[in-house]
Amino acid sequence: MQYILAIDQGTTSSRAIVFDAQASVVGTARQEFPQIYPASGLVEHDPEDLWRTVVQSAREAVSRTGIDVADIAAIGITNQRETTLVWDRATGKPIHNAIVWQDRRTAPLCAALRDAGHEPLISRTTGLLLDPYFSATKLRWILDHVDGAKAKAARGELAFGTVDSFLIWRLTGGRVHATDATNAARTMLFDIRRGAWDHDICNLLDIHPSLLPQVYDCAADFGETTADLLGRAIPIAGVAGDQQAAALGQACFTPGMMKSTYGTGCFALLNTGERVVESRHRLLTTIAAQIDGRRTYALEGSIFVAGAVVQWLRDGLGVIASAGEVQGLAESADTTQEVVLVPAFTGLGAPYWRPDCRGAVFGLTRSTGPAELARAALASVGFQTRDLLEAMVADWTEETGTATTPVLRVDGGMSASDWAMQFLADITGAVVDRPQFQETTALGVAWLAGMRTGLYPDAETFAKHWALDRSFLPRLAAEVRDEQYRRWKKAVAAAISMENDG
Ligand SMILES: Nc1ncnc2c1ncn2[C@@H]1O[C@H](COP(=O)(O)OP(=O)(O)O)[C@@H](O)[C@H]1O
Numbered sequence: 001m002q003y004i005l006a007i008d009q010g011t012t013s014s015r016a017i018v019f020d021a022q023a024s025v026v027g028t029a030r031q032e033f034p035q036i037y038p039a040s041g042l043v044e045h046d047p048e049d050l051w052r053t054v055v056q057s058a059r060e061a062v063s064r065t066g067i068d069v070a071d072i073a074a075i076g077i078t079n080q081r082e083t084t085l086v087w088d089r090a091t092g093k094p095i096h097n098a099i100v101w102q103d104r105r106t107a108p109l110c111a112a113l114r115d116a117g118h119e120p121l122i123s124r125t126t127g128l129l130l131d132p133y134f135s136a137t138k139l140r141w142i143l144d145h146v147d148g149a150k151a152k153a154a155r156g157e158l159a160f161g162t163v164d165s166f167l168i169w170r171l172t173g174g175r176v177h178a179t180d181a182t183n184a185a186r187t188m189l190f191d192i193r194r195g196a197w198d199h200d201i202c203n204l205l206d207i208h209p210s211l212l213p214q215v216y217d218c219a220a221d222f223g224e225t226t227a228d229l230l231g232r233a234i235p236i237a238g239v240a241g242d243q244q245a246a247a248l249g250q251a252c253f254t255p256g257m258m259k260s261t262y263g264t265g266c267f268a269l270l271n272t273g274e275r276v277v278e279s280r281h282r283l284l285t286t287i288a289a290q291i292d293g294r295r296t297y298a299l300e301g302s303i304f305v306a307g308a309v310v311q312w313l314r315d316g317l318g319v320i321a322s323a324g325e326v327q328g329l330a331e332s333a334d335t336t337q338e339v340v341l342v343p344a345f346t347g348l349g350a351p352y353w354r355p356d357c358r359g360a361v362f363g364l365t366r367s368t369g370p371a372e373l374a375r376a377a378l379a380s381v382g383f384q385t386r387d388l389l390e391a392m393v394a395d396w397t398e399e400t401g402t403a404t405t406p407v408l409r410v411d412g413g414m415s416a417s418d419w420a421m422q423f424l425a426d427i428t429g430a431v432v433d434r435p436q437f438q439e440t441t442a443l444g445v446a447w448l449a450g451m452r453t454g455l456y457p458d459a460e461t462f463a464k465h466w467a468l469d470r471s472f473l474p475r476l477a478a479e480v481r482d483e484q485y486r487r488w489k490k491a492v493a494a495a496i497s498m499e500n501d502g
């Protein structure tokens with residue numbers, strides 16, 4: 001028993017990685033799947049695409065390594081969070097496409113709940129804000145819009161879950177309906193202090209308790225896969241939302257440590273240890289991990305569009321053929337043009353929380369071209385991170401009484417761009433550390449599963465594996481940095497002022 005199979009079901013692709021006993025990668029496989037955009041602000045995934053790509057990539061990763069399946073000690077599952085599925089318990093078939101975390105269709109319901117004065121209870125209990133980002137209102141939407149769903153839910157015939165739950169259900173042949181505390185913390189139905197579903201919020205949203213999965217530690221017994229999937233039953237021993245898993249993979253085990261992941265979106269997590277820090281600056285409070293029944297917490301800043309802006313340059317504008325080309329194009333930009341791009345394609349996340357805001361570009365001239373747009377696109381990710389970092393430092397300083405800017409441990413597809421990472425350091429004034437090993441999300445959940453099965457060591461020993469690839473130091477003078485940031489804030493304010501204005 002010397003391998004761990006990590007499944008990373010992300011927003012744009014499903015990945016499977018086999019790790020050996022030293023937590024080194026011995027095999028990987030990845031499959032993309034289609035994004036479904038039914039209308040502006042709406043994003044769905046076909047659940048069968050999620051399932052198919054997970055199974056295929058797991059099989060491919062295992063067969064590429066040539067290892068004996070009997071040597072896989074356990075599986076770890078990490079996933080895009082908040083994305084909401086409801087399936088029929090009898091057939092295992094979802095009753096609607098998965099509604100993806102980016103989807104804004106429940107903005108009116110969130111606004112109605114806010115107007116009715118429910119936000120304080122929800123924030124205090126769940127650590128979240130009333131935003132369509134989270135699962136609860138998406139679940140309500142499915143129950144309200146699928147014929148017969150409410151009656152079936154009342155009869156206990158339906159199951160709700162985030163992607164981890166759906167995968168666990170399918171992998172175990174419908175025997176286990178479970179999730180872990182980090183995923184539960186993203187539903188807006190979970191009391192993060194008590195570590196239990198909150199009856200008041202469930203009642204408020206009319207969510208029948210039979211819909212909800214059992215909530216376990218991140219390293220726990222989540223059942224065994226059916227033998228037909230990989231040739232042998234394998235225990236599922238670790239589960240965590242992908243951003244929490246990345247924080248573990250980045251070895252952010254100590255309060256004050258921070259990671260920032262640049263995938264489709266950007267998610268920055270600051271470890272606050274056992275403290276539940278209530279943000280005064282519109283960040284989220286979330287469960288960072290639950291191990292041996294002990295919960296640790298994080299402050300989180302969530303940005304909906306990071307690498308997705310590069311995808312837009314590639315697929316929407318067609319100015320690059322692959323994501324890797326964006327840096328060269330950005331470097332060729334005329335730097336005297338001060339183009340600012342606010343990529344609010346699916347609204348603005350932290351700290352603005354404006355689901356109805358849409359993107360905008362400022363400073364266009366007759367000679368603005370693809371290079372200037374590419375530069376502005378990469379820069380927008382740095383500016384958005386500064387928004388988060390300012391809020392985080394303020395919250396953490398108020399909590400601890402010490403003002404320090406944390407080092408940013410970065411990862412995710414976009415962190416491959418040296419230009420973007422240097423700009424990030426320049427505009428935030430923070431040191432940006434990129435590790436050698438980039439699959440931190442898979443590594444984090446592999447650690448949970450491996451620790452549970454006795455293959456991997458405790459956190460402290462595991463943290464020693466973290467190795468630096470490159471450190472980006474801030475080079476801009478503070479006045480220049482602040483002037484550029486001031487223009488960004490003006491651009492965001494202008495984009496917000498256009499909200500609902502066509
Ligand atoms: N060299 C690069 N420069 C900038 N962005 C990149 C680069 N390579 C990938 N990306 C972006 O990173 C994202 C993919 O990162 P990944 O961590 O795989 O995301 P996810 O888990 O959300 O699917 C894509 O949005 C892509 O545009």
Ligand SMILES: O=P(O)(O)OC[C@H](O)CO
Nearest residue numbers: 010011080081263264265
């Ligand atoms: O799949 P990713 O890497 O885009 O992460 C998505 C987040 O979990 C959404 O909260």
